[in-house]
Amino acid sequence: MITIKDIARVAGVSHTTVSRALNGSPLIKKVTRDKIERIAAEMNYVPNYNAKSLVTKRSFTIGLFFSSIDQGTSSSFLVDAIKGISHALDENFNLTVHGIDGVHNFGNIQPQRFDGILVMSQSDEDNAFIYHVKTIGIPLVVLNRQLEDPSIMNVVANDREGVREAIDYVVSQGHQKLAIIEGKPGFKSSTERKQGFMDSLITHRLQLDSGYFAQGDYSIESGYAAMSRLLTLPEPPTAVFCSNDDMAIGAMNACYAHKVSVPQQISLIGFDDIMFARYTNPALSTVRKPIADISELGTKMLIQLLQQPDTKPQQLFVKTSLVVRDTVADR
């Protein structure tokens, strides 16, 4: 492996000059810099990041932490997140991936090992980790889950607005009796999406029938169970908003089991636009939550935070978009 000292010898300068030249210091004369850069390229020099890190105290790695990678249904999450991040990340940054539940020793999470940390959060159980990171002072951005704490940089989708639009669309198709299968109790996203649902109904002066609010927990099974209950109602809804696509799939299977045809007899709309929403039969209409965009924006904010540590934390919202497929019928 060749080092700056080797280059220095060839160029007839000191290794410090090489270091400066290669790092764009203004202290170096142009001709010297050019010569050094040429020689470095010729010798296929690649900097030793460990040595760099040791002295600059930067690690050139940013860590991506998921609530869990062993559990958690949403596999598309991970891919989309990594996509978005690597899109925004400089090539000589390393991206490491971890499950928060796999971190047994918080002591391993140190400023010296991570220049910055992205948390793709799915549950408030991540808070202990998040606050550890915040406490030891590693630049931090939390993605996907809306936090109450305004002192932490946070990038999320505008769930409420997105759901409102979706329900507006369902209503515009002539539906009057709308039900909702709610998300996991206590989760911010659950209440946000429910709010969006109600916003739309209220705007359209449709009644809020308490029998049309079914509890779920974001799992496929809970979608199945909730839908089964809704179908046995004396006067079933004509359209059901499922607070995520997993539950929508469960709901669709429930319809299938009860010989209720989608969308002829009942319309369904989900939330997330997971990878296989388009491959269900019929293809699921849903609200796209742009995980890749969220991740990319979050990464940009993190980089900003690295460069200017006193940047004010903000809560940023990324717009969702309605994806019309085949599960909402015109009435």
Next chain:
Amino acid sequence: MITIKDIARVAGVSHTTVSRALNGSPLIKKVTRDKIERIAAEMNYVPNYNAKSLVTKRSFTIGLFFSSIDQGTSSSFLVDAIKGISHALDENFNLTVHGIDGVHNFGNIQPQRFDGILVMSQSDEDNAFIYHVKTIGIPLVVLNRQLEDPSIMNVVANDREGVREAIDYVVSQGHQKLAIIEGKPGFKSSTERKQGFMDSLITHRLQLDSGYFAQGDYSIESGYAAMSRLLTLPEPPTAVFCSNDDMAIGAMNACYAHKVSVPQQISLIGFDDIMFARYTNPALSTVRKPIADISELGTKMLIQLLQQPDTKPQQLFVKTSLVVRDTVADR
């Protein structure tokens, strides 16, 4: 941040002794070691991996490289792979994730940055990268795609055997007219799976009708197209093996579009057992390719390779398993 020198001062020994004690050197007396370990724990000492790396020339990171993370349909791949790997990986190893297509400068891939590399390969376009890694001497394991080169450690599923079992099962259900939708031409996996298909037919003395061999390329669309063609045959098959689940989903949609009911009129069986195979309507019968197991085994082999660099490269096969769901009818 506290260093071994701080510990040394407190313990009243030299930093060398601390270093040795903490790294399990046999040169240190037990009482000394115990004292040092106690003090280190009390002071919440965490080693500086950059300094360690600089002097030992080990990076404590292993790189996971995918063919692409921007493209490539199979999102469950990534999750399962990371699952399997982090399962086998020591906590003080870092796992970094990259897309091979995102590596613009092979010069960045150096022994100094990666102790070892795992390639989750999906296409032979990865070969340039693989051989670069091999050439510069980074310990390497290639996962998922079977290589011809016996000098590279390789862990793959036993596709041929898995398909044979699956087709045996389909035949045992009374099917006689079986078709196959083949994978991408030129891919090792395509020919392996086709071989498994033929193995079974030959064993059961069923005829190989060339009209029942449809070309695909692993994409959903190609599955749709191939199935459409098979359905227009004067004497259509009663069961179709699709060389992966994506094509099976395309095929299922083709049946749906042609008003052919699955499995009543035609049976389908896929390969991979992707995450949403169980959520199709009806749920897809398929062959599970254990990506997590492959990754875990591959990681173990890599670790072995790190510890004993002269370990002989092998080609290891991981068993697939038949997943019976609802798309193969009894006749």
Next chain:
DNA sequence: TAATGAAATGCACACGTTAAAATTATTGAT
């Protein structure tokens, strides 16, 4: 008790880089 050898520890340097301080070269003004 002294000599011997083995066990335990310390010293000094190295790893490749950046940064502060010191030195030398160059320019401009008188």
Next chain:
DNA sequence: ATCAATAATTTTAACGTGTGCATTTCATTA
């Protein structure tokens, strides 16, 4: 031509750790 000011470069030290070799400590034997 001289001096000051500034530009360009070098010298020296430091980051935290591991390792070869020298040194000390300690138990054993003569």
